[in-house]
Amino acid sequence: MDHTTQIAWIIDDDEVYRFGFRKYVEVKELCANVVDFSNGRDAINFLGDAVNAANLPDIIFLDIDMPVMNGWEFMVAFEQIRTRISKKITIFLVTSCISYEDILHAQNHPDITDYIIKPINSQQFNLAFTGEFRKKIA
């Protein structure tokens, strides 16, 4: 088991999916520490707050369609505070919506590592958690 990933975030408004994600990670023993947010705003507030510097995630699974602050808006806000974040964070876009525009947008986005289509694809998840994606990018 690879322990590259210490903290994983799931940002998704779908409560069932958040539960499933957490459970899946637990069962597969992919990561010991899963934190969830139901929208982008809560997550960005957490990231931007210096108090939380020690609890920043290694990896974020980000949903696109969410109320209050959606995935793309989160990415814009993330760029603005990125310089204040010391940790290297890998971001995966996760959505059930197969939109060609979104895929292109994700592929061309410098801060997004890859695009994962729901439901959970075990192979993609294992790669994501073991850092295979990051190696590929680097």
Added chain:
Amino acid sequence: MSLFESYLFDDETPNLARLINSVNAGIWEFDVNTNKVKWSVSLFTILGYQPGEIECSYSNFIDNLIYYQDKASFLATINNRTAQSSEIAYIRLLTKNGYEWFQSTVKRQGNAKIAGTLININQFKFSELQLTTNNTFVAETNKLLKVGAWEIDVTLNKLFLTNEALDIFELHRQPATIDELIGCFEPEHRQLLTAAIEDCIRIGRPYDLDLRLKTGKGRIIWTKIKAVAKIDNYGKCLLIKGVIQDINVTKHSENKLKSTLNLISHKNERLQNFAYIASHNLRSYAGNLQLMLNLHEESKTQTEQQEILSHVRSISNSLNATIEHLNEIVKIDLVANQEKILIEFDLLFKNILNALQSNIHSANAIVKYDFSKCPNIYYLPAYLESIFHNMLTNALKYRSPDRQAIITCKSHIENEHVYLIFEDNGMGIDMKKNGDKIFGMYQTFHNNLDSQGIGLYITRNQIEALGGTITVESNLNIGTKFIIKLL
């Protein structure tokens, strides 16, 4: 002493008789008392015979030579005793080449004698016939195409319309001036035509316009007006020659086609939207269900399994609700064809207020309404009810926590369309961010737990299914205004 009797076959004829015999006209004389007939040589010639080749007699002429249908008109000229001048008839005679047209002139010479001339007019008659046929053909074609011609003599500033053109205008006389002609057109098109005529005169630019005119009988019809300039060697416009065509039927079907196309593309758009929503929503449930089943297989404890099962149940519930929603949307188009009835806005709105009384009370909201500018409408009651209900609950749900909610609903008529305006002083929506999504399905912008993202989507579909539109204006933290065009 008759001119012909003595000289008819004689080579020694005097000059006058020779002249008469050589012209391309046959001359005859008839003695009423003796029934005796004399023919000139040329009469034989124009019938294609040698003199004496056929019998020169009254009975031969009447029984054999003259075409039976023309007999009566010819005899009438002979028997007319009162006539002072020459009587003319157009008759067909059997020549050596068959029947040909002749002009017969008959003149009484006192009481006893009648004289006459026959001139072959076959060529002329045929040209005339052809011309008439052609003219009829052109006229009939013009009538079928509903085309008329007109021209403006620029130097004389005179206007002329053909009968077909006058028919299109349903006028009984020529318009006296160009301005009078332009005055026949609808006010909004007059400027266009005036400018086109001026341009045609000034720079010889041809034009082709679709304009509406009011006919002499007061009908308003669409016409196509085309014209070209006839210019002289110096490029100066002398004449504008044009045609006018009644294209009312075509134009109307064109407009009908346009609106049908509009309706269909609208419907298509809604259908596509629906397909997208259906697939997107069902997909996320299917994904979650699969995820839960996988977890269930891997779960080790009973508590874990039970927790997973409870989630499966909640997925099943949401799936059911979504399918209900989709069903409701499908029903909108089915119901849209039902009969509309006259609804009093006032009565219906009060009913909805009663139904929502507890919600309004607990929100401590003030609801105002004014339907005096348009008190009623022919609409589907179920839809209007749903629209009122959704707009009100929406305004209550998204009221601002900082102030007392004030919701107003008004109706009015604009350009023959019935409008409903809903205005609130609630939380508002960030139009820049969410303006295009507000009427989408499962789009929620606030963190309200009871936001389903279905109300406005259904409202929009109901309004659009009956041919209306809904638009929104909003400012964050100030309020929202929905503008609904019902019909």
